[in-house]
Amino acid sequence: MSQQHAPISSKLPVLMHGADYNPDQWLHDPAVLEEDIRLMKLAGCNVMAIGIFSWASLEPEEGRFTFEWMDQVLDRFAANGIYAWLATPSGARPAWMSEKYAEVLRVEANRVRNLHGMRHNHCYTSPVYREKTSILNGKLAERYGNHPAVIGWHISNEFGGDCHCDYCQEAFRDWLKEKYGTLEELNKAWWTSFWAHTYTSWSQVESPAQHGEMMVHGHNLDWRRFVTAQTVDFCRHEIDSVRGVNPSLPATTNMHMIEGLDYRKFSEILDVISWDAYPTWHEYKDDSQLAASVAFYHDLYRSLKRKPFLLMESTPSLTNWQPVSKLKRPGMHQLSSLQAVAHGSDSVQYFQWRKSRGSSEKFHGAVVDHVGHEHTRVFQDVAYLGQTLKNISEVVGSATPSETAILFDWDNRWAVKDSQGPRNMGIKYEETVYAHHRALWKQGIATDIIGSEDSFDGYTLIIAPMLYLCREETGRKLEQFVEQGGTLVTTYWSGVVDESDLCHLGGFPGPLRKTLGIWAEEIEGLYDYDRNGLELSASNELGLSGTYEAHEICELIHTEGAEVLGVYTDDFYAGRPALTLNRLGEGRAYYMAARLKDDFLNDFYTAVAAEAGVSRALQTELPNGVSAAVRTDGTTDYVFLMNFSGESQQIELDERSYSDMESGDSVAATFELPVNGVKLLKRRSI
Structure with missing residues (x-):
């Protein structure tokens, strides 16, 4: 069965390779553009993201537009087989706008308006800012929407942050009115009777602030949801302003590892x-x-x-803003770039193409260094990768089928970190999710990261670490998933609050109590030096044995139909359940009452995955630090073997027949994978 997606752009149906390109920094030296075209072709780069911070070069004065330099760049791209993600430059507005229209500048939580500067220092609600972006975006679309070099719209850049100006306060109140209808319902949802927080007028409601209200958890949660909604609405406003001329051009915005925005909401309006x-x-x-x-x-x-x-941005060498700016060692650029492709990327792109001569990122890694030519180690690394990407472009559009998913909701992430619960020195939500995912990654098990509102159909195994915020609807969906034969794994600090951050009454884990067959009576955080242990029961269902260390968080639970697979070893709750299994309908639900380390998670998920019948990339044992990932078009599997261990490793393939993805030659069943090595293989799909 075909599992092939259409290429992101029919103009460029290959793996995309390129960078952020900022020719507006070099308009004083026309020779730079000519040299850049030569070097792009030499590096095997076929696409650039252009115009991301070019507002001042496109509109140097209000109402005066200068597109000639962009004309020249895009025309030369088209003549040389290079394409462009054309950006809307709203990530940084020009100084003339900040000077004339103060309302476009962001107001911080302390209610002080910022000065001009930085990036995303603007208000997404401001009517003036929306009008100005719409005008410029519309002109870009009219001029370039059908340009042969343009393959799509790059909307703004790394959206982030929030504004607390009067426009945003009113928009927040309107958002709350739409959600709750009445102040009575808002007060109930936010539990404002605590500390006499009750609101008697909508005008009293403001955004959270350290010098005001910041201790009402439902308030904090709704503000974060509002900020996402307002940012998504601004992004939609930008998309609408460029869409009309050529609706077939896809739109994207480059996301980052930003906690403050729920990217699932962006996915509803983006094409890629x-x-x-x-x-x-x-x-x-x-x-x-x-x-x-x-x-x-x-x-x-x-x-x-x-x-x-x-992958819209990465660095071919180093950054200049991390605590230590360390160079990629030989092989790491190829390895880390192909890791993105292995997990589903159809591009490898960089920030940036040519190093800036001045300002805050003049030492940030780039394809072309200040020396200005191709005779550098980094350029050669990029060119080598460019050839590899060209050789393996048959993977474009191939799928990453997964029978396993991890539940990861942004509002749960916000709520659990705001909970003021068992371990305020660091609840380590993300680290916990990473640890569970890592145990699957080590086995080469493809894993989707889904939200509670997504469909659970097609999954055999769902893992929900620290599902603190659990809606009644989510509880019902997970219960049905298990009843129909699925395997669920969850942990301590789950099923604690609802969507308003109000505690479930009647016992935790709230909506999951029937599914898990347990009642969680108490939870405590441990000091860093505290330790407990998990002792596996003899002849337990998973066939595990021995004792594993527990740390940081332990929960006291009672079984209500679940069977005990392991008990605590220490302290006053020694002998009480620490690991349980509940059978419900055709499926199973596991519960970890304590935070356990990698050794246990590795053994546990090896057993659970085998029991659930989850497939792995290779039916063989891989050395520590070597990962395997598969993409498939339904006929051919593309297998990526990647060595992150820091040591050369001996690889033994399973019994299937493999060939080299680039050369087509047969591959021996045993081979050496060097430090930072990656092996690209093909096999027939089953």
């Missing part, structure tokens, strides 16, 4: 998902733990639309 990845490679000799967390985010962004995404 793209994101920016900047890992701190080589902090340790073994990069595998970092690689697993990067894989999590690749999986997340792929899962937003369940089809290939774009």
Whole structure:
């Protein structure tokens, strides 16, 4: 059965390779553009993201537009087989606008309006800002919407932050009125009777602030939801302003690892998902733990639309804004870039093409260094990758089928970190999710990262670590999933509050209590030096044995139909359940009452995946630090073997027949994978 998606652009139905390109920084030197075209072709780059911060060059004075330089760039692109993601430049407005229209500048939570400067220092609600973006975007669309070099719209850049101006306060109140209808319902949802917070007029409601209200959890949660809604609405406003001339051009916006915005809401209005990845490679000799967390985010962004995404920004060498700016070691550029492709990206792109001569990112890695030619290690790395991407473009549009999913909701993320619960020194929500995902990644198990509002159909195994905010509807969906034969795994601090951040009454884990067959009576945070243990019961269902260390969080639970697979070893709750299994309908639900380390998670998920019948990329044991990922078109599987261990590793393939993805030659069943090595294989799909 075909599992092929259409290419993101029919103009460029290959793996995209390119960078953010800022020719407006070099308008004083026309020779730079000519040299850039030569170097782009030499590096195997076929697409550039252009105009991202070009507002001042496109509209240097209000109402005076200067498109000639953009004409020249795009025309030369078209003549040389290079394409463009054309950006709307709203990420940074020109100084003339800030000077003339103060309302476009963002107001911080302290209610002080910012000065001109930085990026995204503007108000998404401001009528003036919306009008100005619409005018410029419309002119860009009219002039370039049908240009042969343009393959899509790059909307703004890394949306983020919030504004607390009077426009935003009114918009927040209107959003709340739409959601709750009456103040009575709002007061009930926010539990404002606590500390006499009750509102008697809509005008009393303001955004959270450290010098005002910031301790009402439902208030905080709704503000974050509103900020996402308002930012999505601005993004939609931008898309609408460019869409009319050529509706067939896809629109994307480059996302980042930003906590403050719920990117699932953006996926509803975008045609393709793209994101920016900047890992701190080589902090340790073994990069595998970092690689697993990067894989999590690749999986997340792929899962937003369940089809290939774009790696819109990465660095070919280093950044200049991380605590330590470390160079990629030999092989790491190829390895880290192909990791994105392995997990579903149809592009590898960089920030930026040519290093800026001045300002805050003049030392940020780029394809072309200040020396200005191709005779650099980094340029050669990029060119080598460019050839590889050209050789393997048959993977474009191929799918990443998964029988396993991790539940990861932004509002749960916000709520659990705002909970003021068992461990305020660090609840480590993300780290916990990464740890569960990492145990699957080590086995080569493809994993989608989904939200509670997504469909659970097609999954065999769903993992929901720390599902603190659990709606009644989510509880019913998970109960039905298990009853119909699915396997669910969840943990401590789950089923605690509803969508308004109000505690479920009648016992935790609230809507999951029947599914899990347990009652969680108490939870405590442990000091860093505290330890407990999990002792597996003899002849338990999973066939595991021995004792594993528990730390940081432990929960006291009672079984209500669940069977005990393991008990605590220490303290006053020694002998009480720490790991349980509940059978419901045709399926199973596991519960971990304590935070357990990688050794347990690895053993546990190996057993659970086998029991659930979840498929792996390879039916063989891979060395530590080596990962495997598969994309498929339904006829051919594309297998990526990646060595993040920091050491050369011996690889043994399973019994299936493999060929090299680039050369087509047969591959031996055993081979050496060097440090930072990657092996690209093909096999026939089953």
